[in-house]
Structure formats: structure tokens, C-alpha cells
Amino acid sequence: MTQQAERTRRIPLSRGRVLTAAVVLADEVGIEALSMRRLAQELGVVPMALYKHVANKEELLDGMVDALVSEIDPPARDADWKDAVRLRVLSARRALLRHPWARQVLESRTNKTPAVLGYMDSFIGMFLAGGFSVDLTHHVMHALGSRMWGFTQELFPDSAGGTAEETADLPPEAQAAMFREMAERYPNILKVATSSAHEDSVVGQGCDDQFEFEFALDLLLEGFERLHRQHWTSMPKKTSTPAEP
Amino acid sequence: MTQQAERTRRIPLSRGRVLTAAVVLADEVGIEALSMRRLAQELGVVPMALYKHVANKEELLDGMVDALVSEIDPPARDADWKDAVRLRVLSARRALLRHPWARQVLESRTNKTPAVLGYMDSFIGMFLAGGFSVDLTHHVMHALGSRMWGFTQELFPDSAGGTAEETADLPPEAQAAMFREMAERYPNILKVATSSAHEDSVVGQGCDDQFEFEFALDLLLEGFERLHRQHWTSMPKKTSTPAEP
DNA sequence: ACCTGAACACCGTTCAAGT
DNA sequence: ACCTGAACACCGTTCAAGT
Numbered sequence: 336m337t338q339q340a341e342r343t344r345r346i347p348l349s350r351g352r353v354l355t356a357a358v359v360l361a362d363e364v365g366i367e368a369l370s371m372r373r374l375a376q377e378l379g380v381v382p383m384a385l386y387k388h389v390a391n392k393e394e395l396l397d398g399m400v401d402a403l404v405s406e407i408d409p410p411a412r413d414a415d416w417k418d419a420v421r422l423r424v425l426s427a428r429r430a431l432l433r434h435p436w437a438r439q440v441l442e443s444r445t446n447k448t449p450a451v452l453g454y455m456d457s458f459i460g461m462f463l464a465g466g467f468s469v470d471l472t473h474h475v476m477h478a479l480g481s482r483m484w485g486f487t488q489e490l491f492p493d494s495a496g497g498t499a500e501e502t503a504d505l506p507p508e509a510q511a512a513m514f515r516e517m518a519e520r521y522p523n524i525l526k527v528a529t530s531s532a533h534e535d536s537v538v539g540q541g542c543d544d545q546f547e548f549e550f551a552l553d554l555l556l557e558g559f560e561r562l563h564r565q566h567w568t569s570m571p572k573k574t575s576t577p578a579e580p
Numbered sequence: 581m582t583q584q585a586e587r588t589r590r591i592p593l594s595r596g597r598v599l600t601a602a603v604v605l606a607d608e609v610g611i612e613a614l615s616m617r618r619l620a621q622e623l624g625v626v627p628m629a630l631y632k633h634v635a636n637k638e639e640l641l642d643g644m645v646d647a648l649v650s651e652i653d654p655p656a657r658d659a660d661w662k663d664a665v666r667l668r669v670l671s672a673r674r675a676l677l678r679h680p681w682a683r684q685v686l687e688s689r690t691n692k693t694p695a696v697l698g699y700m701d702s703f704i705g706m707f708l709a710g711g712f713s714v715d716l717t718h719h720v721m722h723a724l725g726s727r728m729w730g731f732t733q734e735l736f737p738d739s740a741g742g743t744a745e746e747t748a749d750l751p752p753e754a755q756a757a758m759f760r761e762m763a764e765r766y767p768n769i770l771k772v773a774t775s776s777a778h779e780d781s782v783v784g785q786g787c788d789d790q791f792e793f794e795f796a797l798d799l800l801l802e803g804f805e806r807l808h809r810q811h812w813t814s815m816p817k818k819t820s821t822p823a824e825p
Numbered sequence: 826a827c828c829t830g831a832a833c834a835c836c837g838t839t840c841a842a843g844t
Numbered sequence: 845a846c847c848t849g850a851a852c853a854c855c856g857t858t859c860a861a862g863t
Contacts, residue, residue, distance in 0.1 A: 456767070469771050488726030524700055617856085627829095
């Protein structure tokens with residue numbers, strides 16, 4: 336990489352080069368290891384040189400998000416709202432899975448860039464084009480939340496509770512003891528964790544993230560469809576979601 | 581606070597005192613300003629003294645999460661699964677809203693502490709007690725995701741896209757220009773943003789977070805109920821969620 | 826044995842001195 | 845006018861020297 340820095344030193348820095356280098360570096364070493372200093376080093380440049388192209392680290396991260404957004408497919412033409420939304424979310428998810436840092440950076444961003452606003456705008460447009468009221472669209476976008484970007488908070492890191500890696504290289508009797516301990520203290524977690532861990536061991540990866548993601552997405556989409564059919568509105572402040580008259 | 585440090589210096593440090601001080605400090609100054617050094621200073625102690633009670637900063641954050649979990653109400657006795665889940669999620673949400681750092685810290689934690697596992701276990705127990713299959717419970721927990729803790733990714737920081745504060749103290753003609761710019765570039769965002777901003781200006785806070793949270797929560801709970809009634813199962817890998825035979 | 830100051834290996838960013 | 849080294853004000857954590 337010193338070699339690479341050597342080779343690329345001559346071609347002048349630009350905002351684009353800084354951003355792509357940041358994306359590549361974060362992909363390779365993880366977001367927590369992405370520092371202005373490290374990035375500069377990778378580019379064969381003194382740290383301060385970066386500040387000519389990005390105002391500060393925040394702006395660097397914003398730029399990385401923009402790069403991500405550009406990888407998401409535009410809305411499908413000639414599809415009904417449900418398919419269009421579904422396809423687009425899954426496209427966003429594929430982009431997200433290509434970049435391990437994306438989840439965390441997306442979560443941390445508070446000022447939206449034009450590219451992000453553009454994505455949101457066209458996302459909202461899919462519901463409006465499907466005949467959704469502005470009111471319902473508003474609530475539906477909130478309900479979707481981060482699923483718009485193709486991720487959900489993963490609060491089971493793996494089904495057994497984040498002990499997979501450490502457990503793997505332990506003597507079998509120790510593993511058995513941990514299992515009994517789990518079974519006694521967290522019986523419900525254990526049941527659920529073992530339910531979908533088909534061929535894997537209990538402490539294996541457990542479940543199919545993509546399946547879980549689509550399960551929840553489709554559940555929401557079906558809910559949205561139901562409300563839309565019922566001409567749901569928040570205005571008269573109904574207590575529930577009643578059937579049509 | 582130097583005075584307070586003076587007063588409390590004499591009573592010996594303990595893990596509990598360290599953790600409550602961390603929670604209070606994070607509540608007051610924000611999570612990004614919570615450092616081991618700053619916390620030590622607040623306690624009238626040299627930074628290294630903390631390392632007698634927490635192994636490192638990670639463990640400090642884990643301890644703070646445990647403190648949060650202890651504020652969540654236990655499941656309601658004598659309530660059906662839906663009410664029990666609903667009440668508990670809203671209790672978690674109240675705890676979360678008391679501690680501005682909680683969202684971010686919860687998201688960052690990857691190793692679950694016993695207190696967190698205990699919460700999850702009893703949360704899962706509410707579905708199982710309601711007669712849900714282990715299979716459906718598993719998927720339903722994933723669908724709930726961070727909503728189990730009472731939050732969703734807030735990806736509209738405010739409806740208009742995070743420009744509220746800066747815009748407030750701008751000359752009116754500049755605000756009008758921004759508005760026209762928004763209307764032209766992001767027409768859909770603008771429609772949705774203005775739909776629920778009843779008395780507020782367009783750039784005001786816009787919408788009621790609690791309403792949005794409950795809207796999405798109830799939509800999911802109703803979806804769960806439907807699947808449960810239909811004896812939904814992931815096993816035969818059905819393409820959709822068909823009606824009962 | 827316990828406690829802690831100094832030090833290490835980092836950060837993001839400012840600023841003044843160099844070309 | 846541009847570029848950049850040194851410096852500033854921080855981090856979390858190690859470690860050896862002090863009591």
C-alpha cells in the first residue's frame with residue numbers, strides 16, 4: 336500500500352478520489368479504523384491535504400453515503416407500488432450488504448445530503464403514484480423507517496446472543512455447561528434460537544437474515560395495502576383500523 | 581461540580597457508583613462527551629481508578645444499558661399477549677426517552693449482558709404465553725427489531741430534512757427561496773412533510789413521534805395477530821400468507 | 826498489595842510558518 | 845497563493861514506579 340500510495344501520488348487529489356478511497360478503505364478495514372490520518376496515508380498525502388476537498392470528517396461520511404445512494408436502482412417503471420417499493424428496498428439492501436460500514440454511517444447521519452433527499456423523495460413518490468394519500472404515505476414512511484435503506488436493527492446479533500465465536504473453540508464439556516446454563520436462565524431465547532437453526536449447532540449462525548428481512552418487509556407492505564384499501568386516515572383520530580363501511 | 585467531586589471523594593468508588601455517575605453524566609452532557617477521563621473527573625478520581633470497577637469503556641457502556649433495562653416494567657400479569665407486548669414496548673420507550681444516549685448505545689452493543697438476555701427472554705415469553713408457535717415467535721421478534729426497545733431508526737430527523745434549526749434565524753426572503761428550492765427539487769418530501777405539520781410552519785418539528793411509533797407498532801401487532809390466527813408457519817415455505825382452509 | 830503519574834499510540838482540526 | 849509541519853486539545857489504555 337505504500338507502493339500504491341507511491342504510484343497514485345502524482346495524480347492530483349479530488350473530492351471524488353478522496354471519497355472513493357474512503358469507501359474502499361472502510362470496506363477493507365472497517366469504519367472504526369477509518370480516520371482522516373489513515374485515509375491520507377492511504378492516498379500518499381499529508382492529512383491536511385484532505386481538508387481541501389472535504390470540510391471535515393462529517394462531510395467525508397456524508398460523501399460516502401452519497402456514493403452508497405448512487406448504487407441503489409431507480410424505481411421500476413411499470414410496476415405497482417408494492418412491487419416497486421419491494422424491489423427498491425431489496426436493491427438498497429444489496430448495496431448496503433456490499434458496504435459493511437453503511438448501516439452505522441447511515442444511522443449516524445443527521446443532516447441529509449441532496450442525494451439522500453432525492454432518494455427519499457423518489458421513494459415517497461412510489462406510494463403517491465400508487466394512489467396513497469399524502470397522509471397515509473407520511474405514516475407509512477415512518478413505519479418503514481430504516482427498512483427504506485434495506486436494514487433493520489439487528490438486536491439478536493446471532494440467535495444465541497453473541498456467544499458464537501468465543502464458544503467455538505472451547506472444550507466440549509464447557510460448551511455443554513454453557514448450554515445448560517442458557518437453558519436454565521433463558522429458556523425462551525433457547526427455544527426460539529434453536530427453532531430455525533436447522534442443520535447448524537445451537538451456537539451456529541442460526542437464522543437467515545434475508546428471510547427475516549423480507550418477512551418483516553412483506554408484513555408491513557401487506558399492512559400498508561390493507562390501510563390503503565380501507566382509505567385509512569389519521570384525521571378523525573379513529574381508535575383502531577376499522578373495516579370499510 | 582468540582583465541589584461535588586470534593587464532597588463525594590471520600591465515599592469509596594464502587595461499580596454501582598461508577599455506573600450511575602456515567603448514566604447521569606451521559607444524560608447531562610451527551611454520550612459523545614462521556615469519556616473515561618471526564619467521568620473520572622466528575623467523580624473526583626484519577627482516570628485509572630475507574631478501571632478497578634469496569635474492565636474498559638465497553639463494559640461501562642454495557643453497565644449503562646443494564647441500568648436502562650432495570651427501568652423497564654415487567655410484563656403485565658393478566659393481559660393478553662397483544663396488550664402485554666404493547667404495554668411493555670411503551671414502557672421501554674419511556675425509559676429510552678428519559679436517556680437520550682440510550683438509542684445509540686443500544687445500537688452499538690454487540691455482546692449481550694445477562695440483564696439484556698433476561699429482558700429478551702421474558703419478551704419472547706409473552707408471545708409463547710399467548711400461544712404463538714416457537715417458529716412464528718422467532719420471526720415476529722425479528723420483525724419487531726429495535727421496536728422491542730421502544731425506538732425505530734429515525735430517518736427523517738424532522739420532516740423537512742434536518743434544516744429546521746439553521747433555517748429559523750434566516751431572513752424571510754431566504755426562507756422563502758429555500759422553500760421554493762425544496763418544492764422544486766423534492767416535491768414529494770414537501771407534500772408529506774407539510775401534511776401533518778398542522779399549526780407549525782413547514783420547517784417546524786412537523787410530526788408527533790409518539791403517534792408514528794404507535795402507528796407502526798400497532799400495524800405490526802395486527803399483522804402478528806393475523807398470522808397467528810392463520811397458524812402461519814415458515815416450514816412448508818408458502819409463497820404468501822394465505823387464508824385459513 | 827494497592828494506587829497512580831507518566832507515557833503510548835492514537836484522534837480531528839487549527840494555525841502559522843514555509844515555499 | 846498554495847501547501848504542510850508542528851502543535852493543540854483531546855482519546856482509551858498500559859505500565860512501571862511510587863506508597
